[in-house]
Amino acid sequence: MAEPVMIAAQPAPLDLDLARTALVIIDMQRDFLLPGGFGESLGNDVTLLQRVVAPLTELLAAARAAEMLVIHTREGHLPDLSDCPPAKLNRGAPSQRIGDPGVYGRILIRGEYGHDIVDELAPAAGEVVIDKPGKGAFYATDLDAVLAEHGITQLLVTGVTTEVCVHTTTREANDRGFECIVVSDCVGSYFPEFQRVGLEMIAAQGGIFGWTAPSGVLIAALT
Numbered sequence: 001m002a003e004p005v006m007i008a009a010q011p012a013p014l015d016l017d018l019a020r021t022a023l024v025i026i027d028m029q030r031d032f033l034l035p036g037g038f039g040e041s042l043g044n045d046v047t048l049l050q051r052v053v054a055p056l057t058e059l060l061a062a063a064r065a066a067e068m069l070v071i072h073t074r075e076g077h078l079p080d081l082s083d084c085p086p087a088k089l090n091r092g093a094p095s096q097r098i099g100d101p102g103v104y105g106r107i108l109i110r111g112e113y114g115h116d117i118v119d120e121l122a123p124a125a126g127e128v129v130i131d132k133p134g135k136g137a138f139y140a141t142d143l144d145a146v147l148a149e150h151g152i153t154q155l156l157v158t159g160v161t162t163e164v165c166v167h168t169t170t171r172e173a174n175d176r177g178f179e180c181i182v183v184s185d186c187v188g189s190y191f192p193e194f195q196r197v198g199l200e201m202i203a204a205q206g207g208i209f210g211w212t213a214p215s216g217v218l219i220a221a222l223t
């Protein structure tokens with residue numbers, strides 16, 4: 001078994017046990033990243049998320065080369081919307097809500113083109129894909145069981161958006177006892193201020209939710 005590698009992270013260095021670490025890629029879906037999807041229907045500038053794709057593609061390649069467990073998540077709902085609470089469904093502009101027709105199919109509905117992951121980060125055969133109805137990746141999914149089955153104790157958390165699904169998932173993971181490194185250039189927000197503060201909130205108070213580190217540090221550790 002390889003020795004843990006020390007990662008230069010905020011708020012402090014962290015020993016990473018690569019054999020017990022998973023790369024978690026949250027909701028890098030067309031509906032959030034491309035014009036015409038759910039993200040834009042909420043009034044957001046989706047181009048702000050696209051800068052995540054290039055560094056995350058490199059980190060994913062390094063994780064695959066290191067044979068690290070890779071987990072992709074997708075936020076979305078069943079075609080009959082039975083798993084979407086009215087409180088979520090009724091949010092946003094009428095005619096641009098979850099389940100309504102969008103440029104890439106019905107917005108945030110499983111099986112639709114827009115619901116799937118962008119081409120650059122498409123899951124490889126054997127990688128885990130978690131479909132989730134909520135913002136957090138643990139709620140109403142088998143993620144906890146998948147991580148336990150693989151003996152995972154540490155997570156590299158990436159994806160979109162920083163203050164919504166990345167934060168919710170990191171907080172849930174932290175409460176479940178996982179050590180999370182949120183990869184600072186591999187998470188993205190529609191709001192530059194939320195990106196900055198969202199990352200600061202992870203590492204504040206001695207790492208109240210986890211650690212942050214840029215992808216370069218992690219890629220170096222993986223290769």
Ligand code: TIU
Nearest residue numbers: 027075160161164165166
């Ligand atoms: N709106 C927003 O910032 N995010 C979401 O609705 N979902 C995720 O973050 N994936």
